[in-house]
Amino acid sequence: xxxxxxxxxxxxxxxxxxxxxxxxxxxxxxxxxxxxxxxxxxxxxxxxxxxxxxxxxxxxxxxxxxxxxxxxxxxxxxxxxxxxxxxxxxxxxxxxxxxxxxxxxxxxxxxxxxxxxxxxxxxxxxxxxxxxxxxxxxxxxxxxxxxxxxxxxxxxxxxxxxxxxxxxxxxxxxxxxxxxxxxxxxxxxxxxxxxxxxxxxxxxxxxxxxxxxxxxxxxxxxxxxxxxxxxxxxxxxxxxxxxxxxxxxxxxxxxxxxxxxxxxxxxxxxxxxxxxxxxxxxxxxxxxxxxxxxxxxxxxxxxxxxxxxxxxxxxxxxxxxxxxxxxxxxxxxxxxxxxxxxxxxxxxxxxxxxxxxxxxxxxxxxxxxxxxx
Numbered sequence: 315x316x317x318x319x320x321x322x323x324x325x326x327x328x329x330x331x332x333x334x335x336x337x338x339x340x341x342x343x344x345x346x347x348x349x350x351x352x353x354x355x356x357x358x359x360x361x362x363x364x365x366x367x368x369x370x371x372x373x374x375x376x377x378x379x380x381x382x383x384x385x386x387x388x389x390x391x392x393x394x395x396x397x398x399x400x401x402x403x404x405x406x407x408x409x410x411x412x413x414x415x416x417x418x419x420x421x422x423x424x425x426x427x428x429x430x431x432x433x434x435x436x437x438x439x440x441x442x443x444x445x446x447x448x449x450x451x452x453x454x455x456x457x458x459x460x461x462x463x464x465x466x467x468x469x470x471x472x473x474x475x476x477x478x479x480x481x482x483x484x485x486x487x488x489x490x491x492x493x494x495x496x497x498x499x500x501x502x503x504x505x506x507x508x509x510x511x512x513x514x515x516x517x518x519x520x521x522x523x524x525x526x527x528x529x530x531x532x533x534x535x536x537x538x539x540x541x542x543x544x545x546x547x548x549x550x551x552x553x554x555x556x557x558x559x560x561x562x563x564x565x566x567x568x569x570x571x572x573x574x575x576x577x578x579x580x581x582x583x584x585x586x587x588x589x590x591x592x593x594x595x596x597x598x599x600x601x602x603x604x605x606x607x608x609x610x611x612x613x614x615x616x617x618x619x620x621x622x623x624x625x626x627x628x629x630x631x632x633x634x635x636x637x638x639x640x641x642x643x644x645x646x647x648x649x650x651x652x653x654x655x656x657x658x659x660x661x662x663x664x665x666x667x668x669x670x671x672x673x674x675x676x677x678x679x680x681x682x683x684x685x686x687x
Contacts, residue, residue: 315632317686324679327635330642331650331676332377332386335370338648339389344396346370349656349663353647362657363454365408367397369673372415376676379419387423394420401436407453409440410467415673418473430477437474440467441486447516449489450497453508455524460509462498462536464490465543472550491547495559497521498540503566504532504581505540525657527591531582532570534599535655537563542606548613560610561619567603568626575629576600576639579655590655590664597639598654598671604630605678608685624685631678641667651675 315323338347338355346367347355374390377383394416403409413436421429443451451468453461468487475483497509497518506521506529526533541563548557570581578585579596587593607627611620633639634651641647649667656663 315628320628320632321683321686323635324631324683327640327642328380328676328679328683330640331373331672331679332381334641334648334650335373335377335672338370339393341648344393346393346396347669349654349668350647350649350666351663353641353644353649353652353667355648355667360660360662362660362662363406363408365406365411366669367393367400368412368415369669371397372419372673373676375415375419375423376680379423380680390416391420398432401432402439404439404442405454407440407443407451407461407464408467409436410470411670412436414470414473433470434474434477437470437483441471441474441483444486444490445511445513445516447513448493448511448518449516450493450509450511451486451490455508457513458511460494460497460511462494462505462507463539465494466539466546468543469546469550472547476550487547488551488553491544491556491559494540495544495555499559499562503562503564505537505563506530507533507536525659527580527582531580532566533580534577534596535579535602537567537581538599538602538606541567541610542602545606545610545613549609557610557613560606561614564607564610564619564623567607568622571626571630575626575633576653577603579658590658590661594655594658594665595639595653596655597634597651598668598674600630600634601651601671601674601678603627604634605674605681608678608681627678628682631675631682634675635679 348366351357371393374386378386397416413433417429417432445452450460451464453459468490471487498506507523507526510519510522522529544556544560576595577599579594585593604627607623611623614620637643641652651671654668654671656668
């Protein structure tokens with residue numbers, strides 16, 4: 315696809331995304347969906363955990379920043395305010411997803427300290443999950459559990475540390491990154507979803523999974539979380555060890571990506587078997603990795619790697635804006651990106667739209683257009 319074709323396709327996809335989000339907030343005001351059922355956002359399905367409010371809000375901020383439309387800013391401010399109370403939520407490990415995409419862009423736009431204070435408090439709250447025995451931030455599952463997903467949230471603690479000059483917060487975040495690298499990132503760059511620890515001694519026991527195929531497999535979205543998370547941690551700390559992990563993740567991702575550039579839900583899935591545990595595509599993992607690879611292309615010291623990361627990201631986005639994945643020609647579908655997966659084992663949001671897939675597609679397309687002037 316030529317640069318001109320890409321610009322046209324990506325712009326069209328972003329305009330479609332704006333319309334879908336506008337329709338969502340008009341149809342279901344003040345509602346934060348997680349995944350669709352039969353393409354519809356409103357349903358009574360299980361949440362598993364409530365972690366995605368920042369993605370809907372974050373798209374509104376991105377739409378405003380891209381277009382200058384004040385209505386998107388008004389919506390973004392309103393939906394951010396609906397999330398403020400969660401700055402003290404000690405029950406989840408996903409506060410980074412919520413506040414880095416709501417109050418942080420609000421603060422960066424206005425430079426009003428009260429918004430920054432909310433981001434900082436959320437980071438301090440997240441840091442309370444730190445287990446000194448084991449040296450990790452525990453997942454919402456329990457004190458014994460370390461999730462790869464948390465790598466996308468630990469930048470919130472680094473941010474709070476930098477803003478307050480609180481060295482202990484920085485030590486907590488750094489320790490978590492290193493424990494995750496040592497316990498969940500394998501030598502070949504693949505990742506486990508979960509690590510299980512003895513809560514009394516902090517001794518690591520084994521790798522596990524909730525959302526992947528099995529304990530030894532590489533759940534696609536988890537690898538995306540790690541790649542992008544370590545890249546973000548490098549961006550905020552300039553600690554090369556974090557970029558090194560992101561590049562190991564990227565190497566595995568690129569080597570195992572199928573020819574059509576859209577990953578299956580788990581890199582060990584038996585593709586001779588039918589969905590959901592066989593040949594099920596996972597578009598949201600592709601969107602996450604595309605956004606992370608675009609950043610990593612600007613971070614790596616290798617020009618050759620930068621070219622590969624950027625081109626792989628663009629090839630994935632080319633696939634995701636095709637009507638096979640973009641719902642632009644699917645009548646009645648309320649989401650933006652089809653063929654996403656939330657939780658295969660629980661049969662939640664399988665082959666549906668998922669809110670993080672929407673957000674990271676919008677983010678990656680916006681980055682790609684900005685990179686190309």
